Amino acid sequence: MSAWREARLVFRQQLRLSWRQPVWAVLALIQPLLYLALFGPLLRPLTHTPGFPPGSSWSVFVPGLLIQLAMFGTMFVGFGLIAEMRYGVVERMRVTPASRMALLMGRVMRDAVVLVGQAVLLIAIATVFGLRAPLLGLAAVLVIVLLLGISLSSFSYAAGLKLRSEDALAQLLNSLAVPLLLLSGILLPMSLAPRWLYLLSRLNPFSHVVDGARAAVRGDFGSGSIAVGFIVALALAVAGVAVGTRTFHRESN
Amino acid sequence: MAAQTNQPMVEARGLGRTFRTRTGAVEAVAGVDFAIQAREVVGFLGPNGAGKTTTQRMLSTLLAPTSGEATVAGCDLRRDPVGVRRRIGYVAQGGSTNPNALCDEELVLQAQLYGLGAEEARRRADEICARLDLGDLGARQIKTLSGGQRRRLDVALGLVHGPGLVFLDEPSTGLDPQSRANLWTHIRGLRDELGTTVFLTTHYLEEADALCDRILIIDHGRIVAEGTPDQLKRRISGDLVIFTVGPEAERARGVLAGRPGVREAVPHDGTVRVTVERGEEGALPLMRALDAAGIPVASMQIARPTLDDVFLTLTGHSLRDQPAAEGRRPS
Numbered sequence: 001m002s003a004w005r006e007a008r009l010v011f012r013q014q015l016r017l018s019w020r021q022p023v024w025a026v027l028a029l030i031q032p033l034l035y036l037a038l039f040g041p042l043l044r045p046l047t048h049t050p051g052f053p054p055g056s057s058w059s060v061f062v063p064g065l066l067i068q069l070a071m072f073g074t075m076f077v078g079f080g081l082i083a084e085m086r087y088g089v090v091e092r093m094r095v096t097p098a099s100r101m102a103l104l105m106g107r108v109m110r111d112a113v114v115l116v117g118q119a120v121l122l123i124a125i126a127t128v129f130g131l132r133a134p135l136l137g138l139a140a141v142l143v144i145v146l147l148l149g150i151s152l153s154s155f156s157y158a159a160g161l162k163l164r165s166e167d168a169l170a171q172l173l174n175s176l177a178v179p180l181l182l183l184s185g186i187l188l189p190m191s192l193a194p195r196w197l198y199l200l201s202r203l204n205p206f207s208h209v210v211d212g213a214r215a216a217v218r219g220d221f222g223s224g225s226i227a228v229g230f231i232v233a234l235a236l237a238v239a240g241v242a243v244g245t246r247t248f249h250r251e252s253n
Numbered sequence: 254m255a256a257q258t259n260q261p262m263v264e265a266r267g268l269g270r271t272f273r274t275r276t277g278a279v280e281a282v283a284g285v286d287f288a289i290q291a292r293e294v295v296g297f298l299g300p301n302g303a304g305k306t307t308t309q310r311m312l313s314t315l316l317a318p319t320s321g322e323a324t325v326a327g328c329d330l331r332r333d334p335v336g337v338r339r340r341i342g343y344v345a346q347g348g349s350t351n352p353n354a355l356c357d358e359e360l361v362l363q364a365q366l367y368g369l370g371a372e373e374a375r376r377r378a379d380e381i382c383a384r385l386d387l388g389d390l391g392a393r394q395i396k397t398l399s400g401g402q403r404r405r406l407d408v409a410l411g412l413v414h415g416p417g418l419v420f421l422d423e424p425s426t427g428l429d430p431q432s433r434a435n436l437w438t439h440i441r442g443l444r445d446e447l448g449t450t451v452f453l454t455t456h457y458l459e460e461a462d463a464l465c466d467r468i469l470i471i472d473h474g475r476i477v478a479e480g481t482p483d484q485l486k487r488r489i490s491g492d493l494v495i496f497t498v499g500p501e502a503e504r505a506r507g508v509l510a511g512r513p514g515v516r517e518a519v520p521h522d523g524t525v526r527v528t529v530e531r532g533e534e535g536a537l538p539l540m541r542a543l544d545a546a547g548i549p550v551a552s553m554q555i556a557r558p559t560l561d562d563v564f565l566t567l568t569g570h571s572l573r574d575q576p577a578a579e580g581r582r583p584s
Binding site: 002009013020021088089091093 | 314315341345347349350352353354358365366
């Protein structure tokens with residue numbers, strides 16, 4: 001299948017470019033690590049609060065951090081695409097017979113690979129802090145992280161391609177990021193929230209993904225949360241790729 | 254390539270593009286008709302904003318036309334855009350490379366995106382590098398290249414898959430005169446050695462004059478004239494024959510004015526300047542007439558109008574963004 005071949009070609013080139021500047025992939029880990037070290041310990045006394053989910057504070061907090069990494073690590077990749085558009089690289093590729101989906105997916109695959117690498121590193125460091133989790137659960141979380149990465153990087157590329165301006169993209173992302181973060185239960189579980197806030201958070205697909213990730217890390221494979229989280233993440237990935245491909249297909253002006 | 258020899262490489266029929274903006278519709282290209290034959294080097298000459306780039310972007314599938322149709326390299330633009338993409342190369346105006354990538358990487362990737370295998374892509378990349386004097390720059394990061402090298406790399410990227418037709422959008426803009434002359438040599442080589450059809454845009458008159466077999470002059474989205482550089486120059490202004498006759502200038506004017514083929518004769522500073530249809534043929538009879546009238550001629554000069562004169566005459570305005578137009582060039 002030639003689209004798959006083309007996507008791999010773009011992926012390899014993108015990975016080489018990322019590899020040439022590894023500092024960015026490492027810097028992206030600093031924020032979650034700061035949360036881990038400076039915010040994580042605050043949750044410890046809360047574990048006995050009514051409404052706090054079962055498990056140690058780390059097994060509640062780290063899955064949230066992983067989802068946060070997935071969201072904020074890939075949400076901003078559109079900026080890179082705007083730079084590539086400015087260089088003329090995107091147009092140069094669009095004038096080849098390569099599949100438009102491949103031009104998008106090659107980039108998304110790079111983002112997903114970088115993200116999963118970061119997530120593995122974050123889990124390893126969290127283990128030092130005291131996280132204990134079943135391997136199967138961690139694997140499930142990584143799959144969810146991967147799907148979220150695919151989704152958000154596709155959406156971000158679509159937005160970048162459409163807006164063609166860093167300023168406009170920054171405005172859009174900032175206006176989305178804060179409500180999505182606050183209503184996801186990433187920092188503090190939404191089970192602590194008053195009823196109206198809890199219900200509001202249910203409208204945010206990321207809150208279901210966070211719940212699923214927590215259930216997986218605590219090894220609660222019997223609950224439906226993991227399946228719900230997985231299905232929501234998968235739906236987001238499919239929607240992202242569909243929107244991204246459509247945008248890559250459309251003419252640029 | 255795919256186009257048969259008797260079929261034009263590019264044929265545009267009423268091809269147009271209207272952009273919708275907040276202030277209303279802007280007609281960037283107003284339905285142009287033209288054809289480019291195989292192995293022709295054709296220049297699209299016009300000021301910035303005339304519609305040159307928009308036309309090229311439509312023909313290279315980057316921008317959908319809002320009216321009309323076109324056949325490019327034997328494929329219908331609307332029905333078979335992928336077929337068009339396979340057969341053409343396109344070199345955009347503003348560059349096409351990631352400054353952090355290596356020359357080699359970009360060239361090989363580009364060739365592979367055209368479906369070539371890794372080995373073949375590698376071979377083509379080396380070949381085009383040698384052709385465009387990029388030979389030993391393969392492993393260099395693109396941001397370390399000079400402007401001229403980077404521009405040649407852009408051209409190499411548009412040619413690495415060996416297309417039969419290449420679009421060059423303002424190939425030499427921003428280059429110093431030496432790099433520009435060097436690039437011109439390479440562009441001539443494309444047609445002469447590889448048989449490539451070249452369609453370039455430029456707002457440099459000298460560039461169109463130096464490179465093109467044929468020129469399409471475009472202004473405000475319309476083609477206002479078409480022809481070889483010589484035809485255009487001749488068609489518009491005719492040639493100027495200048496006789497240096499010292500104090501006899503006024504009498505010389507009297508002798509020459511009204512003779513067959515003479516449009517105008519103006520005495521000016523010890524000379525008489527005569528506008529004729531064709532300078533080479535018109536000069537000698539005029540010379541004899543002056544001789545017969547007993548007017549000694551110290552020297553004679555034939556000057557041909559530049560394309561700038563042509564442009565001015567056709568559109569009523571000079572090419573913008575141009576250094577002061579050169580004067581009439583003696584030939």
